[in-house]
Amino acid sequence: MAEIARRRQFGVNATGGRIGHLLDSEKVFGYVLVAPAIIYILLLVAYPFAIAIWFTMSNATVARPIGDFTGLDNLRAVLDDDIFRRALLNTFIFTLVSQALQMFFGTFLAFLLLRKFRGRRIARALIMLPFTIPVAIGAMAWTWMLNPTYSVINWIGEHAGFFAEGPNWLGEEIPAMISIILVNVWRNLPFSAIVLTAGISSVPSEILEAADLDGANWWVRWNKIMVPIIAPVLYIALLFSLVFTATDMTVVWLMTRGNPVNATHVIASYAFQTGVVAGSLGRGATMSLFLFPVLLVAALLFLRNIKGRSVD
Amino acid sequence: MLGTQVHHSTAYRLRRLRGSVLFWGTLALYLIFACFPVYWMFVTTFKQVNDLYNLSNNPLLFHLAPTLEQVRYLFERTNFTTWVANTAEVGLAVVAITVLICVPAAYVLSRTKFPGSGTLGIGIFLTYLVPPTLLFLPLSQLVVGLGLVNSKWALALVYPTFTIPFCTWLLMGFFKGVPREITEAARVDGCSRLGAMFRIVLPISVPGVLTIVIFAFTLAMQEYVYALTFVSSSDQKMITLGVVTDLIRGDVFFWGSLMAGALIVSVPVAIVYNMFMDTFVRGITGGALK
Numbered sequence: 237m238a239e240i241a242r243r244r245q246f247g248v249n250a251t252g253g254r255i256g257h258l259l260d261s262e263k264v265f266g267y268v269l270v271a272p273a274i275i276y277i278l279l280l281v282a283y284p285f286a287i288a289i290w291f292t293m294s295n296a297t298v299a300r301p302i303g304d305f306t307g308l309d310n311l312r313a314v315l316d317d318d319i320f321r322r323a324l325l326n327t328f329i330f331t332l333v334s335q336a337l338q339m340f341f342g343t344f345l346a347f348l349l350l351r352k353f354r355g356r357r358i359a360r361a362l363i364m365l366p367f368t369i370p371v372a373i374g375a376m377a378w379t380w381m382l383n384p385t386y387s388v389i390n391w392i393g394e395h396a397g398f399f400a401e402g403p404n405w406l407g408e409e410i411p412a413m414i415s416i417i418l419v420n421v422w423r424n425l426p427f428s429a430i431v432l433t434a435g436i437s438s439v440p441s442e443i444l445e446a447a448d449l450d451g452a453n454w455w456v457r458w459n460k461i462m463v464p465i466i467a468p469v470l471y472i473a474l475l476f477s478l479v480f481t482a483t484d485m486t487v488v489w490l491m492t493r494g495n496p497v498n499a500t501h502v503i504a505s506y507a508f509q510t511g512v513v514a515g516s517l518g519r520g521a522t523m524s525l526f527l528f529p530v531l532l533v534a535a536l537l538f539l540r541n542i543k544g545r546s547v548d
Numbered sequence: 549m550l551g552t553q554v555h556h557s558t559a560y561r562l563r564r565l566r567g568s569v570l571f572w573g574t575l576a577l578y579l580i581f582a583c584f585p586v587y588w589m590f591v592t593t594f595k596q597v598n599d600l601y602n603l604s605n606n607p608l609l610f611h612l613a614p615t616l617e618q619v620r621y622l623f624e625r626t627n628f629t630t631w632v633a634n635t636a637e638v639g640l641a642v643v644a645i646t647v648l649i650c651v652p653a654a655y656v657l658s659r660t661k662f663p664g665s666g667t668l669g670i671g672i673f674l675t676y677l678v679p680p681t682l683l684f685l686p687l688s689q690l691v692v693g694l695g696l697v698n699s700k701w702a703l704a705l706v707y708p709t710f711t712i713p714f715c716t717w718l719l720m721g722f723f724k725g726v727p728r729e730i731t732e733a734a735r736v737d738g739c740s741r742l743g744a745m746f747r748i749v750l751p752i753s754v755p756g757v758l759t760i761v762i763f764a765f766t767l768a769m770q771e772y773v774y775a776l777t778f779v780s781s782s783d784q785k786m787i788t789l790g791v792v793t794d795l796i797r798g799d800v801f802f803w804g805s806l807m808a809g810a811l812i813v814s815v816p817v818a819i820v821y822n823m824f825m826d827t828f829v830r831g832i833t834g835g836a837l838k
Contacts, residue, residue, distance in 0.1 A: 265741045266662035269652035273672060273712060276649055280687070280709050281675050287686035301689050348575055359575060361822045366582050368821035369814045370770030372792045376810055377585040380592065380803055386600075388588060388607050422581065430829055476677070483679035486772050490792060504681035511685045512777055521685045528682065535677060 291521035298515035310522040320523060323494075323501040327527070329413070330502060331482045334420040338477065341421070342428030349433045367426035375490040378419045382406050382491075409499045412492050416500060419487050424477060431473040435466030468542045475538040479531055503527060586814070592807035593618055600804060618804030622795075627782045628809060631790035634700050638786055639765045641704035646711040646764040651757065653712075654719035655745055659731070669720070676713035680773040683709070688777055700786065702778040707768045714767065715760035721830060722756030723749065759827055766817050787813055 259265045290296075292310055296303030314320050349360060366374060381388050382405035390402025403411040439462050447457050463470070485504035488494065494501035494509060501509070503523055511520015591607075592600060594614040605611045622628045656662075657669045687706055696702035730752075731744045739747065750757070768786075775789040782794055791809035795802040821828060 259742055260740055262660050262741075263662045266656040266660045266665060269656040270665075270668055272649045273653035273716060274668065276708060276712060277672065277675050280690075280706065281678055281683065284683050284686035284690060285678070287689065288683065291685060301692070344574075345578065348571065348578075351571065353571075359579065362579050362583055364822055364825060365586060365818060368818040368825075369586070370772070370788050370817060372770070372772040372788050373810045373814050374585065376792050376806065377589050380801075380807065381585060381588055383803075386603070386607070386803075391607050422585075426582070427829075430825060434826070434829065479677050479679060483681045485681055489776075504679075507681060508684070508773075508777070512688065517685050517689070524681050524685065531677075535674070 288521045288525055291517045292525055294518050296517040296521075298517060301517065303518060306518070310518045314519060314522045314526070319494075319498045319501060320503075320506060322499065323503050323506040323523075324526070326413070326500060327482055327502045327504075330417055330420060331478065334417050334424065334481055335474070335478060337417070337421045338425050338428040339474075342425055342432050345425065345429035346432035346436055349429060350436060363429065364426045366422050367424065367430075369423075371423060371484070371486045372490060374423055375419060375487045378415070378422070379406065379491050382415055406492050407496055409496055412496065412500045416487055416491060419491065420481060420484075423487075424481065428473065428477065431469060432466070435469040436462060438469075439465050471538045471542050475535060478534065482527060482531065586811075589807040589811045589814070592803055593811050595804065597804065618802075619808045621802070622805040622808050622812075626794060626805065627785070627790060628787075630783050631785050631787040634783075634785060635769050635787040638700050638704045638707075639768050641701070642707045642711060642768040643761050643764045645704070645708045646715050647757065647761065649708065649712055650715045650719055650760060651750070652745075654716045655723055655749065657716070658720040658723040659726075659728070659749070660741075672713050672716050674713075676710060676717075678709075680710070680771075684773060684777045687774070691778055696778075698779060698781050698784060700779060700784045703768070703771070703775060703786065706774050706778070707771060708764075710771075711760075711764040711767055715764055718760055718763065718827065718830065719753075719756055722753050722759075726752055759824060762820055762824065763828070766820055770813070770817060 259268065291303070293305060293307060294303035295306045295309070345363065349356075349363065353359075369377075380386075384404045384407055387402060387405065389405070390399075393399050393402050405411045405415045443461055444457055447461055452460070483504050485502065485508055488500060488502050488505040489508065492500045494505055498506075503526060507520045507523035510516050510523060514520075591610070594616070595610060596612040596615045596617065599605060599610065599612040602611070653672070657665055657672075691697060691702040691706075694702075694705070696705065726749050730748055734744045734748050735741070770788050771786075772788060772792070775786055776793070779785055779789065782790065785794065787809075791806060791813060795806040795809065
């Protein structure tokens with residue numbers, strides 16, 4: 237009786253009971269419930285990834301998407317392409333410079349945010365603002381601010397006496413590169429700051445006080461105590477930041493479209509230009525996969541480092 | 549009169565003053581840098597065209613009365629309302645797919661142990677690291693094969709590639725927070741595993757599920773790369789792509805309406821992300837932060 241009552245209570249009928257019984261094996265239950273996610277990822281991430289690898293070794297175009305096997309022809313052609321080489325260099329410059337600036341100013345900002353002051357919540361919300369706005373929208377706002385004729389930055393610069401006549405920010409090579417880095421930093425700095433804030437505030441204050449009593453200066457406290465403790469968080473944040481900055485095309489595509497004269501392309505934007513706009517799937521895929529081995533190794537190293545630390 | 553003590557405290561006060569001037573000064577400088585683009589969007593949106601493009605005016609201020617002209621242009625003369633509708637439709641489809649796939653996956657990955665569960669969890673996390681620029685070419689061919697060329701539904705199909713990993717990891721955190729004893733007690737009472745999930749854990753985890761609904765929607769809403777690759781007709785665009793591409797005709801940028809659209813997209817997303825910032829960061833750092 238009690239069994240029936242319970243069955244009714246949980247709404248299990250005869251067949252449901254059978255399936256329910258099968259599902260009561262922890263193994264079956266686990267595999268069945270995780271299956272949709274795995275199938276989706278296999279179909280829409282792993283399978284396309286395999287196609288991308290095929291593209292790199294074929295002369296596929298939008299008109300002939302299967303193409304013929306051409307071996308390393310694409311790789312050779314891409315490495316011979318001056319614009320690609322410039323894009324590769326730019327990708328490293330943009331990523332490393334923005335990353336370094338973000339880490340430096342992010343730490344600085346994190347310490348500002350850790351202080352208790354009036355209006356801290358509002359300040360925090362405003363500090364986060366660039367990160368909470370869609371990338372494409374932020375890039376567009378900056379494009380308008382750096383407009384050759386109506387640049388408000390130049391207006392301010394000229395009226396404050398920083399320069400007599402502002403540069404054509406997005407139309408000249410060096411100013412355009414500075415602009416792209418600036419927008420990357422503008423957008424991602426809040427993320428670094430908030431991750432660092434969370435990390436630093438998780439460091440037990442007793443340890444810091446003890447170190448203080450032992451006469452450790454701020455550099456020692458930072459370098460020998462805080463950094464090792466917050467390292468796992470730092471590494472994950474750095475990994476994400478690195479991967480997304482190195483592979484992003486949004487900022488470049490919206491602000492300069494790789495110009496002037498293809499000097500500001502990054503790998504991702506040039507791959508888009510080649511693969512989507514010009515329709516050369518083979519070349520485009522070769523470019524977009526070019527950084528994959530580097531990023532994979534970086535990711536594995538980061539993750540191993542984190543794992544090693546969490547065991548300690 | 550000038551005793552050492554007074555002298556001392558003046559120096560101390562000076563030092564404190566210098567400290568706080570330095571603090572507020574740096575904070576103010578950074579806030580200007582961070583917020584100026586948004587102020588600029590705001591000013592551009594509400595300025596009259598004669599004011600906006602008059603180079604002899606101070607661009608930071610209004611010289612003619614503020615106007616809704618640009619906003620009206622956006623709503624009446626562009627496909628803006630269609631983009632909003634497309635965003636709602638595609639966003640909801642992405643949310644539905646994400647929730648249906650993530651809830652069961654996150655549940656078993658966080659609350660049961662089976663061979664390979666740990667590897668699968670990390671595998672799903674790592675797919676979040678696969679950037680759109682790696683997959684847009686093969687996916688564009690997949691979209692062609694499925695007959696979804698230039699259709700917003702291609703986006704609904706593809707966006708879960710990044711919402712699923714992100715949301716699964718977020719949800720795993722929520723599910724781990726539900727004490728094991730509760731489900732164990734239900735199991736002893738004869739409740740099936742599935743029953744325990746639906747009747748016990750899910751009702752407690754409603755806030756977690758709502759959080760992933762919000763993230764899946766906003767992540768889909770602000771995506772740019774896939775949207776640019778798969779959709780070219782104006783009537784199929786979602787809001788972010790529409791605003792940044794359709795208000796440029798040839799070489800002419802409709803800056804007033806463009807910034808009006810930018811402002812309308814940014815405000816809700818910014819509010820949501822500010823409310824859920826800590827959760828968002830937890831989702832990205834994948835539990836390394838606790």
